[in-house]
Amino acid sequence: MKVCIDIQAAIAQRAGVGRYTQALVQHLGPMSEPGALRLFYFDFKRRGMPFRVPNAHEQTVTWCPGRLVQKAWKTIGWPAFDWFAGAADVFHFPNFIIPPLKRGRAVVTIHDVSFLRFPEAAEPRNLRYLNNQIRRTVDRADLILTDSEFSASEIRTLLNIPEKRVRAVHLGLTPNMESPDRETIDSMRKVYGLERPYLLFVGTLEPRKNIPFLIECFEQMHSFDGDLVIAGMQGWKVEPIRERMRTSSRRQNIRYVQYVDEQWLPALYAGAEIFLFPSLYEGFGFPPLEAMRCGVPVLSSRAGSLPEVLGEAACYVNDYDANAWAQTAANLLDDSDRRDTLIRAGKEQAARYQWEQTARKTWDLYREAAS
Numbered sequence: 001m002k003v004c005i006d007i008q009a010a011i012a013q014r015a016g017v018g019r020y021t022q023a024l025v026q027h028l029g030p031m032s033e034p035g036a037l038r039l040f041y042f043d044f045k046r047r048g049m050p051f052r053v054p055n056a057h058e059q060t061v062t063w064c065p066g067r068l069v070q071k072a073w074k075t076i077g078w079p080a081f082d083w084f085a086g087a088a089d090v091f092h093f094p095n096f097i098i099p100p101l102k103r104g105r106a107v108v109t110i111h112d113v114s115f116l117r118f119p120e121a122a123e124p125r126n127l128r129y130l131n132n133q134i135r136r137t138v139d140r141a142d143l144i145l146t147d148s149e150f151s152a153s154e155i156r157t158l159l160n161i162p163e164k165r166v167r168a169v170h171l172g173l174t175p176n177m178e179s180p181d182r183e184t185i186d187s188m189r190k191v192y193g194l195e196r197p198y199l200l201f202v203g204t205l206e207p208r209k210n211i212p213f214l215i216e217c218f219e220q221m222h223s224f225d226g227d228l229v230i231a232g233m234q235g236w237k238v239e240p241i242r243e244r245m246r247t248s249s250r251r252q253n254i255r256y257v258q259y260v261d262e263q264w265l266p267a268l269y270a271g272a273e274i275f276l277f278p279s280l281y282e283g284f285g286f287p288p289l290e291a292m293r294c295g296v297p298v299l300s301s302r303a304g305s306l307p308e309v310l311g312e313a314a315c316y317v318n319d320y321d322a323n324a325w326a327q328t329a330a331n332l333l334d335d336s337d338r339r340d341t342l343i344r345a346g347k348e349q350a351a352r353y354q355w356e357q358t359a360r361k362t363w364d365l366y367r368e369a370a371s
Helices: 008-012 017-031 066-076 081-085 124-140 149-159 182-192 211-219 239-247 265-270 286-293 306-313 322-334 336-350 355-370
Strands: 003-006 037-042 056-061 090-093 105-109 143-146 166-168 198-202 227-231 254-257 274-277 298-300
Touching: 003 017, 003 081, 008 017, 008 037, 017 037, 017 056, 017 355, 037 066, 037 081, 066 124, 081 090, 090 355, 105 124, 105 355, 124 149, 143 149, 143 355, 149 166, 182 265, 198 211, 198 265, 198 286, 211 227, 211 239, 211 322, 265 286, 274 286, 274 322, 286 298, 286 306, 286 336, 298 306, 298 322, 306 336, 322 336
Parallel strands: 003 037, 003 090, 037 056, 090 105, 105 143, 143 166, 198 227, 198 274, 227 254, 274 298
Antiparallel strands: none
């Protein structure tokens, strides 16, 4: 069986789908036979692939910008993806959409359908693209992968897909996502100027993450003499979020870190008093799981997949009442026994998510699709 994976997202993105694609192929490579795995991408800037994958054949197109091809795919449905990538038994498209394809079985990962549940929270151009293309994708797909049983149910319901065509494959955590030693945490604090105790949120700044509500909760935590650290790249519809930071009554204690180097991210998690995650909708939920792995108690909403992924290892608040969130967080700060229990349970829960298992199950589904 020969498998070709479109890794364009891993070339263009540091987070999100790009991060998923890179981690997946890096773990698929060692378990595949030489010649069985091909990685395809457009590279008209000739920079090359920024990471290596054992046993995988790297195939690029350098003479044609991918944007032009993607525009042709959207408008005239041509040329076929396999015209560039060559023949394979299975093609995997990890970024929601299947382009025109003449030969081979098509597998797509639809990570979530938040754009259908919360269209008002989506980036407008991406929303138009997904709405225009998603029906063609599900019609072309031989198998649809997604990140959680919750998302699998959403896809079946909202896109009217038979149950057997949608499969949930939980994601994994990178091996470096471990609680570091105290010296490393202290070094991270110096790098980012975090001298005071802090509560932490990590995630892209976009409406679905519910950051203005998080700030409201922080404003009501009058007894907490520390900071709120918001770490994440700016996404879409970000200006109301930034304005809420600027106008907060506790704006002097809100620290925004736009980019955290990978080497410091585990220490940023580990240095926090509590990780707060009031998201409105999640298809998986990497940040709270990473926080658990790094030994931080997690206070979370029950949105989307979060109860499935975090299990009983998180402290949940059932609704979006700022008083309730602030009081629960304050109680958690004062209750060392409860914190220790959540930290132990969180580490056990996070340890279940291994990229090796994700890759193995994905490869098994390629075989199913091919047959």
